[in-house]
Amino acid sequence: MNVAVRFAPSPTGLIHIGNARTALFNWLFALRNDGRFVLRFDDTDCERSKPEFAEAIEVDLRWLGVIPDTVEHQSARFGLYDEAVERLKAAGLLYACYETPEELELKRKVLLSRRLPPVYGREALTLSDAGRARLEAEGRRPHWRFLLPNHDGDPSKPRKTLVAWDDLVRGRQSVDLASLSDPVLVREDGSYLYTLPSVVDDIAMAMTHVIRGDDHVTNTGAQIALFRALGAEPPVFGHHNLLTSATGEGLSKRTGALSIRGLREQGMEPMAVASLAVLTGGADSIQAVASMRELAERLDLARTSRSSSKFDPIDLERLTQDLLRDMPFAAARERLAAYGVTGEMAEPFWLAVRGNLSRLDEAALWWRIVTEGPDDDSELIETDRAFVRAALDALPPEPWDATTWKTWTDGLKQATGRKGRALYMPLRIALTGRPSGPELADLLPLLGREGTLARRP
Numbered sequence: 367m368n369v370a371v372r373f374a375p376s377p378t379g380l381i382h383i384g385n386a387r388t389a390l391f392n393w394l395f396a397l398r399n400d401g402r403f404v405l406r407f408d409d410t411d412c413e414r415s416k417p418e419f420a421e422a423i424e425v426d427l428r429w430l431g432v433i434p435d436t437v438e439h440q441s442a443r444f445g446l447y448d449e450a451v452e453r454l455k456a457a458g459l460l461y462a463c464y465e466t467p468e469e470l471e472l473k474r475k476v477l478l479s480r481r482l483p484p485v486y487g488r489e490a491l492t493l494s495d496a497g498r499a500r501l502e503a504e505g506r507r508p509h510w511r512f513l514l515p516n517h518d519g520d521p522s523k524p525r526k527t528l529v530a531w532d533d534l535v536r537g538r539q540s541v542d543l544a545s546l547s548d549p550v551l552v553r554e555d556g557s558y559l560y561t562l563p564s565v566v567d568d569i570a571m572a573m574t575h576v577i578r579g580d581d582h583v584t585n586t587g588a589q590i591a592l593f594r595a596l597g598a599e600p601p602v603f604g605h606h607n608l609l610t611s612a613t614g615e616g617l618s619k620r621t622g623a624l625s626i627r628g629l630r631e632q633g634m635e636p637m638a639v640a641s642l643a644v645l646t647g648g649a650d651s652i653q654a655v656a657s658m659r660e661l662a663e664r665l666d667l668a669r670t671s672r673s674s675s676k677f678d679p680i681d682l683e684r685l686t687q688d689l690l691r692d693m694p695f696a697a698a699r700e701r702l703a704a705y706g707v708t709g710e711m712a713e714p715f716w717l718a719v720r721g722n723l724s725r726l727d728e729a730a731l732w733w734r735i736v737t738e739g740p741d742d743d744s745e746l747i748e749t750d751r752a753f754v755r756a757a758l759d760a761l762p763p764e765p766w767d768a769t770t771w772k773t774w775t776d777g778l779k780q781a782t783g784r785k786g787r788a789l790y791m792p793l794r795i796a797l798t799g800r801p802s803g804p805e806l807a808d809l810l811p812l813l814g815r816e817g818t819l820a821r822r823p
């Protein structure tokens with residue numbers, strides 16, 4: 367089987383970590399099965415969908431490392447949906463309804479007050495041609511419902527009809543079609559709700575697996591019926607749990623909560639975000655995984671929790687630091703070059719500073735300190751200044767290597783009797799302008815004798 371999956375965001379805001387989870391589950395599933403990954407914008411709602419959000423979503427996904435094989439826009443595919451509508455109408459499976467939202471709400475309330483499930487009673491099916499004409503003459507436009515196959519020929523007598531599937535995450539699932547209202551596929555103004563375009567495209571694009579949030583489990587019952595009504599076998603479904611914030615609230619595209627954009631701007635590493643988005647709620651502990659291949663191997667849909675999982679952004683800082691600490695120069699090279707970190711010194715510099723960074727762009731600051739000198743040594747008190755001057759006079763001759771720092775400070779210890787903090791801190795402040803940072807033993811060879819002497823206070 368040629369595996370094909372899709373991520374189908376509506377471009378109504380920036381994607382957040384929960385959306386990224388869905389995208390990554392699909393992406394990693396494709397990666398592991400040598401499959402195709404389609405980014406399909408669910409933008410049939412022309413009012414709320416914005417091209418700038420679609421663009422931003424694509425940029426954010428690429429930043430994360432999710433690179434679609436193709437990008438599709440549902441807004442460019444209305445012809446296909448119109449065709450499907452005609453087929454359903456011809457088969458008597460799509461029927462016109464004229465109730466206003468207020469009338470529907472009233473029906474719901476009446477049913478609820480009688481302790482009946484608030485399921486649409488299919489009253490529109492009993493409308494005569496004259497009745498329909500009268501409503502249209504009043505200016506009402508129809509919306510269109512899909513007649514669910516939950517009856518034996520008489521739609522006014524629905525009966526229990528279980529639609530079942532083996533869910534990649536949740537195991538055996540079933541939905542009773544008699545518990546659902548016939549879904550509206552087309553609105554009064556002719557616009558499409560998500561249900562039909564999604565199924566039509568899953569068929570047209572030969573999707574083999576649909577992995578999405580568990581807020582769609584009920585939709586799946588109706589959508590499986592729709593696949594069959596359109597003459598297609600449904601794909602395999604997997605419904606993963608949703609992420610909530612650390613305080614348990616749901617994430618929303620519209621509020622911008624934990625957006626991928628925001629996390630990027632905070633300097634979080636893409637693989638830290640991907641690792642947390644994928645491994646949260648999984649069977650194993652959450653660790654920073656450096657490559658998508660490895661993350662794909664760890665994806666275990668069947669062992670993912672079925673209840674919602676809390677996502678704590680604090681973990682991202684730790685995962686980012688872990689990734690930076692172990693990041694080989696080759697993996698950082700291009701990004702460092704963008705900060706002007708180039709040349710022969712770039713690699714030893716990276717190896718010296720990477721363990722001390724909480725975000726990669728801090729390397730730019732350390733590069734400036736190493737190549738240009740500290741921006742501030744005002745913290746050095748007067749007695750320490752004298753000590754540092756004397757220490758610089760005692761610098762060992764070049765060539766310098768990783769042992770130079772020890773040779774130098776051992777000598778200073780002997781000569782001055784200073785030790786511990788009193789010995790190291792003035793040197794650190796004079797050389798870097800900061801009370802903490804990368805190991806001085808690693809930095810010293812980068813400064814060189816001349817560079818070190820230039821820091822004489």
Ligand code: GLU
Pocket residue numbers: 373374375376408560564577578579582
């Ligand atoms: N736009 C829908 C969502 O973001 C797509 C659901 C699906 O994958 O079918 O929830």
